[in-house]
Amino acid sequence: MLKETVSMFTRDGVRLDADVYRPDAEGSFPVLLMRQPYGRSIASTVVYAHPTWYAQQGYIVVIQDVRGRGTSKGEFKLFAHEIADGFDTVNWASQLPGSNGNVGMYGFSYQGMTQLYAAVEKPPALKAICPAMIGYDLYHDWAYEGGAFCLQANLGWAIQLATETARLKNDEQAFQALYSASRNLPLFDTIPACPEVIKKYAPDSFYHEWLDHDQPDEYWEKLSPKTYLKTIDLPMLHVGGWFDTFLRGTVNLYKEMASRSNFLQYLLIGPWAHLPWGRKVGSIDYGLAASNPIDELQIRWFERFLKDIDNGITNEPSVSLFEMGSNQWKGFDSWPNNSKTSYFLQSNGLASMREDGGKLTQSPIPNLVGQASCLSSPVTDTFIHDPWRPVPALGGHAVFPAGAFERSQIDCRTDVLTYTSAPLTEDLLIVGDVFVEIYCNADKPTFDLCAVLSEIKNNGNVYNFTQGYLRVKPNQSTQPLTIQLQPTCIKIAAGNGLRLSLSAACFPAYPVNPGTSSLPKETQLIEAEIITISVQSGVNFPSKISV
Known part of the structure; x- marks a missing residue:
């Protein structure tokens, strides 16, 4: 397999470097392009086959360092140059020796984003893309969830990028400090969301801007692909994971494109975290069927749209979802939007104290407390959020390690409300969007709600499969409060049960809410206050989950 390092120059004269892998054959070939910030030798091989494999399938593969990364020149600024540089790179790649003029792009995370930005100026050679695990709306899909800053994911990524910047600058002191911080995130500085190491060694990091803009303002509008893709139409292969922190972006982009595109939009979601994409996530082994199928699927995708080979992919269901529980792939013609x-939540007022104190029922029946059994009277479950011992994150999509874990030890905490169904009399299929509506209030102007859905096995073990988070802002009096959970696809077997767990923290996935209305970038550890939260249920207060 032939490999060479080549350079191009952007419209403003900046040199960008790439490794080019060529088939060991005569003729002209389509080009597969990946643009990434982590050093082109890696080539996203944490989730994709090596570029030599793609070249063996009859493609010229180009792995490029984006501006200011690897050996490419210029200044790296998060996403700022990817529209123009992406357009210039696609045009350059289409004219490489041996190219037939057709370009496709692939990659996940930042490499997925560069595909969307490259499409904005509509380079004529770009025929198909495969964006995986991306943020469509960067505020809602990436940086914040339910109005809460995604602390561990954002801080960890910012430190990773800053560490690579220090390495490129040969700044050993900064590199060592940041590298150490990456292995043990500094979550307990004076201001936990803005630790000293990143203020000192990465003052120009995007991280500070993301903290500054805690509302979906013009900053996010200018940065988000959503702003620029309204008139873009390409065949897109969308790839996501049930435990990926950016699943919201993948699904939202797919829904938008599927609603208006003239081309095939194909969506595949596996039981994976952000990386790797394999059969075991968290503590669950989903079987051989969960092994990564994306390399072969992408080749079929590019055969159809770059080589015009009718391989049947356009005749298959355009949505492929891995059904956890049965551990099988299921096909749909569109995003499932079933009834x-x-x-409904039902309680005796002791849902924080006993596993049998809170129940889930399929009708809003009277609650379980003597006098409160009156149809119009709610039962209130009251619990205390203590910032000294916030409820810890365990698995899910917003913390590392991600995935499903046995969480009964968390559900036993008295600052966690649990509502549990009776053992199911038949299999329950949950597929698509999931949300929770909760009637509640607190004694502070702002508080958080974390909602986790779990499957309770008949042996008593409890495994989370989807969750969501909401930061309730001051004067947000609308009732009920709606928490959007991660989309999911799971079959819960008859004999097992369903559980909703509610808490006021999920640390360090999100900063601990101090209850004071101060912003994360200003919130000091010392100012965090105890918060008393009450959840109401009953006929006139029908707190519920919709699955």
Whole structure:
């Protein structure tokens, strides 16, 4: 397999470097392009086959360092140059010796984003893309969830990028400090969301801007692909994971494109975290069927749209979802939007104290406390959020390691409300969008709600499969409060049960809410206050989950 390092120059004269892998054959070939910030030798091989494999399938593969990364020149600024540089690179790649003029792009995370930005100026050679695990709306899909800053994911990534910057500058002191911080995130500085190491060694990091802009303002509008893709239409292969922190972006982009595109939009979601994409995530082994199928699928995709080979992919269901529980792939013709099943919260007021104190029922029946059994009276479950011992994150999509874990030890905490169904009399299929509506209030102007859905096995073990988070802002009096959970696809077997767990923290996935209305970039550890939160249920207060 032939490999060479080549350079191009952007419209403003900046040199960008790439490794080019060529088939060991005569003729002209389509080009597969990946643009990434982590050093082109890696080539996203944490989730994709090596570029030599793609070249063996009859493609010229180009792995390029984006501006200011690897050996490419210029200044790296997060996403700032990717529209123009992406357009210039696609045009350059289409004219490489041996190219037939057709270009496709692939990659996940930042490499998925560069595909979307490259499409904005509509380079004529770009025929198909495969964006995986991306943020469509960067505020809602990436940096913040439910109005809460995604602390561990954002801080960890910012430190990773800053460490690579220090390495490129040969700044050993900064590199060592940041590298050490990356292995043990500094979450307990004076201001936990803005630790000293990143203020000192990465003052120009995007991280500070993301903290500054805690609302979906013009900053996010200018940065987000959503702003620029309204008139873009390409065949897109969308790839996501049920436990990926950016699944919201993948699904939202797919929904938008599927609603208006003249081309095939194909969506595949596996039981994966952000990386790797394999059969075991968290503590669950989903079987051989969960092994990564993306390399072969992408080749079929590019055969159809870069080589015009009719391989049948356009005749297959355009949505492929891995069904956890049965551990099988399921095909759909569109994003599933089935009639939702509702489970209502029912309680004796002791949902924080006993596993049998809170129940899930399929109708809003009277609650379990003597006098409160009156149809119009709610039962209130009251619990305390203590910032000294916030409820810890365990698995899910917003913390590392991600995935499903046995969480009964968390559900036993008295600052966690649990509502549990009776053992199911038949299999329950949950697929698509999931949300929770909660009637509640607190004694502070702002508080957080974390909602986790779990499957309870018949042996008593509890495994989370989807969750969501909401930061309730001051004067947000609308009731009920709606928490959007990660989309999911799971079959819960008859004999097992369903559980909703509610808490006021999920640390360090999100900063601990101090209850004071101060912003994360200003919130000091010392100012965090105890918060008393009350959740109401009953006929006139039908707190529920919709699955």
